[in-house]
Amino acid sequence: MKISSHKHLATKALLLGSCLLLNPMSSWAEIDSSAEQVTRLTLQGQIDTGAPLSKSLWAGAHNAFASFQWSEGDYTDVNQWYSPKSLFWRGIRVVEYDVYPMSASDNTPKLCHLGLEEATKCSWTFVTVASLATGLDQLSDYLSTHKDEVLMLKLEAYDSDYHNNFRNLIGDKIKDKLGDYVFKPEDWGYNSGDCSSLPVQTLRKQDVLDAGKNIIIVTQIPRKKDLCNYHDEDHASKYLEWVWIGVDEFDSSGNLASSEAFCQNKDQCAKDEDGDETFSAHYALGNFSVALDATTEYKKGEIELHGDEVLAKAKEGANILELALVEANSTTIGASKAPQIEDYVWSWNSGEPNNANNNEDCAVSRSDGTLNDANCTQSKRFACVDDDRNWQISTVSGSWEQGSSACAALGNFHFAMPYNARENQDLLNAKSDAGITTAWLNYHDQNIEGVWQANTEYEDIGYSKSVARGDASAGDAFDDLDMLKRKLLGSGALKLKSIRITEGDNGLFRYVRMCYQQSQVVSHATASNNEICKTHGKDDGGRFSEITLSSSGYIKAMQYCVDDDNGKDRVVYLKFTSNGGASIAKGTCTGTSYSLNSGDQIFALHGRASSDYVWSLGAHSIDASQITPPLYATDWLDRDNPSSGDDERFTKQQSSGNISATCAASDVAGIVARVVGNKLDSSLTGQKLVNDSTGFACWNSDNGGNSSNTTCEDYEVKYFFTKASCLP
Incomplete structure (x- = not known):
């Protein structure tokens, strides 16, 4: 009880x-x-x-x-x-x-x-x-x-x-x-x-x-x-x-x-x-x-x-x-x-970020080390870090967008944002050594207000959000912006793969499912075949239509109609059209019609829905150029054990049958390597390695050894290609 x-x-x-x-x-x-x-x-x-x-x-x-x-x-x-x-x-x-x-x-x-x-x-x-x-x-x-x-x-x-x-x-x-x-x-x-x-x-x-x-x-x-x-x-x-x-x-x-x-x-x-x-x-x-x-x-x-x-x-x-x-x-x-x-919280100062005057999209390190958002056009010096995460302040000042060039002028440094409280303390010390109190950080929400991106080069993704049309109080609010945030936080290879829409017995639209696919990028991790789906409304097994998009396909247009249903407006018709001209539609268009057709890709939805209906709809859109083509990865390959070295180069893998004979070295998008036994990433071994257009190798002669004095680890490699035909 x-x-x-x-x-x-x-x-x-x-x-x-x-x-x-x-x-x-x-x-x-x-x-x-x-x-x-x-x-x-x-x-x-x-x-x-x-x-x-x-x-x-x-x-x-x-x-x-x-x-x-x-x-x-x-x-x-x-x-x-x-x-x-x-x-x-x-x-x-x-x-x-x-x-x-x-x-x-x-x-x-x-x-x-x-x-x-x-x-x-x-x-x-x-x-x-x-x-x-x-x-x-x-x-x-x-x-x-x-x-x-x-x-x-x-x-x-x-x-x-x-x-x-x-x-x-x-x-x-x-x-x-x-x-x-x-x-x-x-x-x-x-x-x-x-x-x-x-x-x-x-x-x-x-x-x-x-x-x-x-x-x-x-x-x-x-x-x-x-x-x-x-x-x-x-x-x-x-x-x-x-x-x-x-x-x-x-x-x-x-x-x-x-x-x-x-x-x-x-x-x-x-x-x-x-x-x-x-x-x-x-x-x-x-x-x-x-x-x-x-x-x-x-x-x-x-x-x-x-x-x-x-x-x-x-x-x-x-x-x-x-x-x-x-x-x-x-x-x-x-x-x-x-x-x-x-x-x-080691990062944002109390009450920040606040986007004062709707014009603060770049992060500043304050005198006490906490963060504040500021207008990106202000002139400040920049927080820079090298590959060993040593912090230094740029010698020049400028607007936020000049951070990459200002840090590069220091040598092997890049514009950066601290990962954690320890690094933030190191940055605070670097500011003190430089005699300054504030500095620009590589941290911004210039693409989508409130969606902050750290340690990335800024690229305008052409984001827009349409107003949700329909009843503003019925059902529960939903917002699939988390899918777009996931794309920005990852390597960008997430895309809308398929859409299903359903209508009820009365011929009116009542359910939408949008499924996303993560394609392979250059990473030790293998991309899952699992689809990530977002559903809204009621799927009662009614009549449905479905569209599956190609690797370069996207939804370029959306039309929906809102009409009264027992005193409340709801979405009664929905249509999607792909860049290839394919379309799906369900429901009957009565009431007021709304259309989105800007040429961008419609990536995610927001609005209100209940367990029975979709009451209102709007969309998150980004530029069509933001589709990242999939890569194709080999298995982990280990063709030899070190003698004069560990030779895992492209031509050797090809002659061993691990790469298609029709594939060219120019088709390689990237290579990752690790030690066979303990899976230690090659970058952590401290050895001098070859990882270029010829492929991957380690030579004893580059690491203090020779043919009779083996110094190279035994590596396994994974090649990533832009063409599926490169896989054997």
Whole structure:
């Protein structure tokens, strides 16, 4: 039986044996997802999209399932007030789940924590606990409207004393609930059953998006055993299919160790050559770490990470800020020092960006290191960084668009935006050394207001948004702008692939489905064949029409009609026309007709819809030139072992039958390479390599060796072509 909120809280307080004073619910001020601090954190979460994970920064929540607010569980040893999905809406991007069987006889994966490791069973908690399935639904529900985001799920999942196949059951649940969203090890080129280690020195959020995915799942449990032997294939083959086991880690000598446990709170951090094992030293080695506050309600007075201490960890180099009791200080369970959303924010200053006078589209680093949006024509000096992420300020000033040339004048520097709080501190020091207080950053929203792009050359995409026509209050508002944001954040190879529209028995339009396809780009990641679809209205199996677009095809025109239906306007007719002249239409055009036919490509829709009808429609359009042609990738190729060197050049691959004989070197769009054994990216080996129009190679003579002194690593390569005919 569901009890009232006040009784529910009081019951929990009594279970804990505490003397908590219950605040009236009216005094609890929930931070809305549209609050300015949430906007700042959400924007910040995409600044590092193009950075390797070892330089990314994630706002996190520990034991996000153990929530007061979430109706799926009745937890007493809580870590959070909000449900996992509510935390995502507030800018949290990584959550941690503890997964154990319900009981000795019930192997259903549940969310609970007791600290008993393999012996844990959730029935010992004596309260209602949520299932893993409902916990995974929290991620998919959020991503259904946020396809431009990348989330991380940390799992604590031990081998069970009671159920031999328990982790495989977890794998089955992941497949069932999140299958199309998860960036799997095989998407990075691992083989089935491999103990795949998260390649934090190379993998980027951008690679995840370019693969057509949104979620990274990683585990490390247990921390003090050999992770690969523990997560062996015999009892975890389905688990290994979806979950990364630990992370890659460099030691002070530059040696790579795979499947290492996370460095959490400096425990197990790799030491540098001076024996330093701080977050700062770990970060400098190119590794990944977690600042963890595991405080529960039992220890609410012992919260360690809050306020300025949170960003202090980020400035040291911690990548995940995994906090407890986020935003809980005005609830019955919180302490006044519980962390708040703004504690995570190192970037935008309070109240920014505000687009003052509707003319502020470029980011400035202020005197205190926080960001402000400003008019792009102002004259300032520029923040520049080299390939080793060393910061310097340009010697010249100018408008924002002059940033690339101003930084290039310094030598091997480019116009840049800091990836994280640590880099931002380095930039602040560089400004001090240069004797300036403000500088332009390579961060702007010149294409779409509110959609900020970092560390990219500005290119006008010809964006426009039409007014939604129809009832302005019926149904629920929807906006598929997240698909266009995904295209901008990735490598641009996302395109509209197909559209289906349906009419009901009365001959009126009532449903539209737009599906997008991610095509291959130059990346270690393989683009998924999964389509990403957006649906609006009711698909009741009625009469439908469908159009499939070619690789160069797009929708150039849209016509729809709005008419009264029982006192409310709704869309009764919809027609799309492609650049090739093909068209589809459903419904009967009565009432008022609206047309979009500017010659641009109609990329996404916005408007209002219910479970029955589409009440209003508008469109997001971009220039037709923004269609990125697909690339065609070989498998990972390894034609020889190093002797005088490792020869993976184009002609050698062709003579080995790995590339079509009709293909020319001019058809190569790019090449990526990595070490065969540990999958280490070639750029991280420190070796002098050939990667040019001849293909890829490593020569011993270029690396201090000769034919009898092999120094080159054994590399495997992947070639990318502009023509499908180049594949054998």
